[in-house]
Amino acid sequence: MRYDVAGRAERLQRRFTSPLHEERAAALLGLALGVSFTVCFATGLYSHWAQHPPSWFVLPARPAGLYRVTQGLHVATGIATIPLLLAKLWTVFPNLLRWPAFEDVAHAVERVSLLPLIGGSLLLLFTGLANINGWYPWRFNFVVTHYWTAWITIGALIVHAGARWTTTWHALRPQVRTSGDAATPDRRVFLATLGGAVALVTLATVGETVSPLRKLALLAPRRPDTGPQGFPVNRSAIAAGVTTSARDPAFRLRVEGNVRRHLTLTLDDIARLPRADATLPIACVDGWSTSQRWTGVRVRDLLDIAGARRGATVLVESLQQRRSYRSSELNHVQARDPDTLLATHVNGEPLHLDHGYPLRLIGPDRPGVMQTKWVTRLVVR
């Protein structure tokens, strides 16, 4: 006897009786996800360009809190997307059981693009959540894979949006909403519940960057008021292997490269230079941020003493010997900004070893990983 696949699939699909598996709920969630994925992609791209600037991109120094906002938004939106995506997948799940699976080549392409769309979305959200918690249970590099998977996923999202364009806007038209739509009360409760879920995960985590809400950040991996000197640390001095070299009396700051005279400064020399204060955020790529008052010497003053040309860029190097974040680049705008400091103090106290004692870079609108700690050399270019 011939196995009736189509009949079986149709009967199985009919078992999903909830009116929430309908186009309007799917369209509303699709719209919300379109916005959240666009926000995550745009802010992620900004973070990527900030750390690996293409030739045409100059990371601005103002507004000083821009990166804090974009990266805070990236992580908060990612977390809020978790319930949105799961709800959307639940809403459209019966479509998986359709038979025939596709009608023609165009339909097949659209359905196949769901694999990278859904797989990519789940991968991005899971790896992102694990990364902000410092957990890496996979064998690929998080940053590089997260970045390229984001391109794949956003491409699949564009394919999907094009294929669902007409359906979505049709489902959102007011006449569809009011024409004896039996699903309306249930759908409203469903969407209100989902709104509550989004609010819950957001309120329970966003305090890691929005400090007035920090007491509510019960599920966040960071608290902006917890750590040495009252704020968090991304990499400790022990992890960086600098506990001895940072405290060595032979410590010197060198300013070298394309300058008229090379400088070699002791901490006493640095203490005698003009001091400057700046209140600036540390804004980590992991989504937490905190504003502190820093004191130190302006990088531009050091460049002037060394006779660097205006428009010079600066490579800031750490005592840290290993890993990719042991140095960072100051472009010509950031190097000349009056708030870009080599800080020796925070909130009036000498820096804690974990915050970069004896010298750390702090500048406006920079990712936390580029606020290089334990600075020992400026290479002017």
Add this chain to the structure above:
Amino acid sequence: MSARDAPRGRAFWIGLGVGLAVMAYGFAGLLAHADATRPSQALIWLVGADVLHDAVFVPVVLAIGWLVGRLPAPLRWPLRASLVGTALTVAIAWIPLRGYGRITDNPSLAPLDYGVAIVSVVTGVWCVCALWAAFNVVAARRSRRATGVER
């Protein structure tokens, strides 16, 4: 499937053209940085996430949803909301709760007692949903009584 559900028209072809180009750029980048991305590993995670969702996560949700559907109507949505809130809370705080990312030399990472945090948040969720259920039950009784009076 309704007629307008079929992918057709200008938006479809523009989306397909632009989207496939962007996807191709993403795949090319993934392959060009194979040392870092380990494409076979990334692919296993990408497809694995799909399979795990469809084959494990969804059946569990369907089973729970079926059970909740057996309850009296006024309790269903408050219970669904409580379960969603609980599942999300545990999912978000699972990694710090288990201490997976914890590093001994950096106590500022995962600094809270996440067991207590989860219990606090979940208790709050269930309290709000209990009030919601109570409201629904009272409203349903009133509505039944009103219908009875009319008779």
